[in-house]
Amino acid sequence: MSTAPAAAFDPASATIAVVTYNRSGLLTRLLTSIAAMDPKPGHVVIVDNASTDDTTELVESFRERLGTTLVYRRMETNTGGSGGFSEGMRVAYELGSEWIWLMDDDVEVLPEGLAKMGKWAPRFKSIQGRRYDYDGSEFYWQYRVAEPLAIPIPFAPAGFDASGYRPMNSGCFEGMFIHRDVVAEIGLPDPRFFIYWDDQTYGWLASRKTASVIVDEFVLRRTREIKQWDMGVRHMNASSNAYRFYIMRNRAHIKQYYRALGVYRRVPFALGTALTFGKELIRLLFVEHTVRGTSHLFRGLREGRKIAKDASWRPMPPLEAVRRS
Incomplete structure (x- = not known):
C-alpha cells in the first residue's frame, strides 16, 4: 500500500464534482455555500443527469459569482448517481486535478471545509470527512465493511482517538476526497451500478491501494430532510x-x-x-x-x-x- 507523504496541499489543485438531477433548489444552496468557501477549489464540475427543471439556467447564473472555474456537463439521459459520479471524476481527472471531492446536490460545504480536508492531504490519498445531518446532529456513516459479507459494519466505533482519524475500507460519494493517483490505479466509479453500493465498492477498491481514512473533521451539512427511524x-x-x-x-x-x-x-x-x-x-x-x-x-x-x-x-x-x- 502507498503511504508516502505528498507535497503540501494546494486548494487550486482540487476539484469539487457534484451530481444533480431535478433539484435546483438544493443545488442553489450547495453552489451558494461553495461561493462562500475560503479557500476555494480550482474547479467545480456540475454533472446534470438530464434534469427537466431549471438546473441549466441556475448553473449559468453562478458562473461569474462562484469565484472559481465552473464546468457544466449535461448528460443526455439520467445515468444515476453512479454514472454521474463516473463522469464527474472523469472530467476532473482530465482537468488535471490532483484532488477530487465528490458530493451530491443535497449538501452544503462548510466555509473552511476544503482547508480541513487539505490538512490531511499530505498524509493520505483517500479521505472521508464528516457531516452534520439535516437537524444539525452528527451523522454517523458506516465506514467499515465486513469484507467477506460485503456489507457495512453498523457498530464500528463512532468516536475518534487523539490521532483524529480511523482506518476505513469503504467510501461515500457524499464527501469522498480522493487523489488522482488512486483514481489512475483503480479507474473511474462503475456506472453499471446506477445507484447504491457504487461508492462502498469504490472506497473498498481504493483501500486496497492506499491507506484510506475517515477524519474527525466536519466539512458538510445535509440540506434535505429524510424520513428516519x-x-x-x-x-x-x-x-x-x-x-x-x-x-x-x-x-x-x-x-x-x-x-x-x-x-x-x-x-x-x-x-x-x-x-x-x-x-x-x-x-x-x-x-x-x-x-x-x-x-x-x-x-x-x-x-x-x-x-x-x-x-x-x-x-x-x-x-x-x-x-x-
Missing part, C-alpha cells in the same frame, strides 16, 4: 422502490468484483445478501410502515443472477491502462 445511536432512512431494486441487483456487481480480485467466498457473501434483504424488510416495516415494495427486492435478486452469470463482465479498467491502449 430513530434507533438511538443510529438512524435508518426511508428509501424507494428503485433503491430496493438496485440494492439487491447490485450485489451481483460486487460479487463480480470479488471474483475478479480473488476474494469471493460463496457462503459469507450469500449471508451478506440475506442480511441485506432482511434489513430492507425492517426498513419497510419500521420506517415506511408498509410491506409493499418487497417485489422490488425479489426483482433485484432476479436481475442480479443474470449479471452474476455474465462471463463477459469485467471490472472498470485502471486509467493508466486506458491511456496505454
Whole structure:
C-alpha cells in the first residue's frame, strides 16, 4: 500500500464534482455555500443527469459569482448517481486535478471545509470527512465493511482517538476526497451500478491501494430532510422502490468484483445478501410502515443472477491502462 507523504496541499489543485438531477433548489444552496468557501477549489464540475427543471439556467447564473472555474456537463439521459459520479471524476481527472471531492446536490460545504480536508492531504490519498445531518446532529456513516459479507459494519466505533482519524475500507460519494493517483490505479466509479453500493465498492477498491481514512473533521451539512427511524445511536432512512431494486441487483456487481480480485467466498457473501434483504424488510416495516415494495427486492435478486452469470463482465479498467491502449 502507498503511504508516502505528498507535497503540501494546494486548494487550486482540487476539484469539487457534484451530481444533480431535478433539484435546483438544493443545488442553489450547495453552489451558494461553495461561493462562500475560503479557500476555494480550482474547479467545480456540475454533472446534470438530464434534469427537466431549471438546473441549466441556475448553473449559468453562478458562473461569474462562484469565484472559481465552473464546468457544466449535461448528460443526455439520467445515468444515476453512479454514472454521474463516473463522469464527474472523469472530467476532473482530465482537468488535471490532483484532488477530487465528490458530493451530491443535497449538501452544503462548510466555509473552511476544503482547508480541513487539505490538512490531511499530505498524509493520505483517500479521505472521508464528516457531516452534520439535516437537524444539525452528527451523522454517523458506516465506514467499515465486513469484507467477506460485503456489507457495512453498523457498530464500528463512532468516536475518534487523539490521532483524529480511523482506518476505513469503504467510501461515500457524499464527501469522498480522493487523489488522482488512486483514481489512475483503480479507474473511474462503475456506472453499471446506477445507484447504491457504487461508492462502498469504490472506497473498498481504493483501500486496497492506499491507506484510506475517515477524519474527525466536519466539512458538510445535509440540506434535505429524510424520513428516519430513530434507533438511538443510529438512524435508518426511508428509501424507494428503485433503491430496493438496485440494492439487491447490485450485489451481483460486487460479487463480480470479488471474483475478479480473488476474494469471493460463496457462503459469507450469500449471508451478506440475506442480511441485506432482511434489513430492507425492517426498513419497510419500521420506517415506511408498509410491506409493499418487497417485489422490488425479489426483482433485484432476479436481475442480479443474470449479471452474476455474465462471463463477459469485467471490472472498470485502471486509467493508466486506458491511456496505454
